[in-house]
Amino acid sequence: MKSGRDLRVVPPVDATRVQIGEPENLPERFAHRAQGMKASEIRALFAVASRPEIVSLAGGMPNLSALPMEMMASVTQKLILENGAEALQYGSGQGHPKLREQICDVMALEGIKAHPDDVIITTGSQQALDLISRIFIDPGDVVLVEAPSYVGALGTFKQYEAQVVHVGMDEDGLIPQALRDAIKTTKATGRKIKFLYLIPNYQNPAGVLLPADRRSEILEICRSEEIFIVEDNPYGLLGFDKPSPNAMRASDSENVIYLGTFSKTIAPGLRVGWALVPQSLKDKMVIASESSILCPSNFTQLVISSYLANQPWRDQIASFAKLYKERRDAALSALDKYFPKNITWTKPAGGFYIWITLPPEIDTNALVPKAIAAKVAYVPGTAFYADGFGSWSLRISYCYPTAERITEGIKSLAGVIKTEMDSRQIN
Numbered sequence: 001m002k003s004g005r006d007l008r009v010v011p012p013v014d015a016t017r018v019q020i021g022e023p024e025n026l027p028e029r030f031a032h033r034a035q036g037m038k039a040s041e042i043r044a045l046f047a048v049a050s051r052p053e054i055v056s057l058a059g060g061m062p063n064l065s066a067l068p069m070e071m072m073a074s075v076t077q078k079l080i081l082e083n084g085a086e087a088l089q090y091g092s093g094q095g096h097p098k099l100r101e102q103i104c105d106v107m108a109l110e111g112i113k114a115h116p117d118d119v120i121i122t123t124g125s126q127q128a129l130d131l132i133s134r135i136f137i138d139p140g141d142v143v144l145v146e147a148p149s150y151v152g153a154l155g156t157f158k159q160y161e162a163q164v165v166h167v168g169m170d171e172d173g174l175i176p177q178a179l180r181d182a183i184k185t186t187k188a189t190g191r192k193i194k195f196l197y198l199i200p201n202y203q204n205p206a207g208v209l210l211p212a213d214r215r216s217e218i219l220e221i222c223r224s225e226e227i228f229i230v231e232d233n234p235y236g237l238l239g240f241d242k243p244s245p246n247a248m249r250a251s252d253s254e255n256v257i258y259l260g261t262f263s264k265t266i267a268p269g270l271r272v273g274w275a276l277v278p279q280s281l282k283d284k285m286v287i288a289s290e291s292s293i294l295c296p297s298n299f300t301q302l303v304i305s306s307y308l309a310n311q312p313w314r315d316q317i318a319s320f321a322k323l324y325k326e327r328r329d330a331a332l333s334a335l336d337k338y339f340p341k342n343i344t345w346t347k348p349a350g351g352f353y354i355w356i357t358l359p360p361e362i363d364t365n366a367l368v369p370k371a372i373a374a375k376v377a378y379v380p381g382t383a384f385y386a387d388g389f390g391s392w393s394l395r396i397s398y399c400y401p402t403a404e405r406i407t408e409g410i411k412s413l414a415g416v417i418k419t420e421m422d423s424r425q426i427n
């Protein structure tokens with residue numbers, strides 16, 4: 001029998017834009033950790049820097065004009081036509097077994113002997129940083145990082161409410177004695193050190209390379225202090241004149257969590273990275289990853305897998321390195337030619353970045369609008385410190401603009417800096 005009741009649920013007029021409280025009290029309703037979620041200071045800068053009239057020495061975007069697009073298209077088309085049902089399906093939480101095997105071959109180039117079972121595929125190495133932070137960091141725990149360090153990692157550590165302690169570095173990377181001192185001082189205050197995060201190859205942002213003897217010394221210090229090392233290595237295969245020293249993970253499979261990515265050697269848009277973890281950590285990493293993404297994209301993993309299987313990927317990486325070397329050369333000669341005295345910079349042997357140190361009176365944050373007016377963009381040094389340090393340094397990247405544009409940009413930046421130094425009577 002029909003009741004005559006209307007079962008249609010009629011939404012209230014404004015249901016598409018439900019407001020959750022007044023904007024003023026909204027923050028009180030957030031979790032404590034959301035306090036640390038602030039847009040990075042360089043995000044706004046990147047929006048300006050992407051205008052065509054600006055020479056952007058700011059971002060770390062790889063130069064995809066050197067990637068053979070027709071070949072990528074044919075790999076992708078073949079994949080969908082021949083194996084679409086797998087490629088477009090959910091996959092394993094740990095990542096595709098075939099790609100995990102191939103990743104072991106990639107890591108072998110840096111001396112790592114790994115088993116595919118210990119590889120976890122992530123959505124870029126950024127996701128691996130997030131998973132590691134989620135597993136290790138309680139609010140107030142200490143994470144040791146280089147001074148300066150990668151802005152994306154600092155943002156993640158902050159969201160998990162870590163206390164970031166910067167450890168001194170020089171033109172050869174992290175200084176082992178500074179590490180010993182930082183560990184001692186931190187331990188004396190009773191705080192827990194969860195891991196040391198470092199980028200041994202062509203560091204972001206400093207561009208420096210950690211030599212083999214320092215790698216061994218740092219491994220030894222961390223082993224004896226029972227501090228895990230998170231070795232982040234996006235740039236290791238992009239050395240210009242000779243291969244980089246063996247990865248730290250090559251000589252320690254128990255205490256090093258190694259992060260890799262195809263973002264700089266193939267394409268960041270595919271969002272495929274990985275973590276190679278000590279066996280004891282594997283289950284936690286997979287569970288943490290499954291709860292955040294269920295599984296990494298089967299599609300992009302298989303694009304990379306067939307690219308690695310069918311294309312001369314080592315040659316392709318070599319041609320990327322050649323291109324970046326030419327741009328590094330253009331940047332270094334423009335710095336030599338146009339930059340005033342009293343300014344120093346690193347001379348990278350690979351990767352994307354140069355770190356520039358100005359006289360301490362110059363504030364590189366305040367200089368950004370003047371640089372933009374002169375049509376050049378860079379990232380101010382404070383972005384790479386968790387503690388506000390770095391105001392008289394800056395990072396430039398030579399990966400994206402052409403050599404001519406790099407020269408033009410550095411010349412403009414030199415003009416801006418000179419004017420500032422003159423106005424402050426620094427010479």
Ligand code: PMP
Pocket residue numbers: 060123124125126127150152199204232234260261262263268272273
């Ligand atoms: N680590 C470092 C040092 C980086 O420079 C980058 C990218 N700029 C990443 C991690 C993140 O890379 P992705 O997530 O694209 O793999």
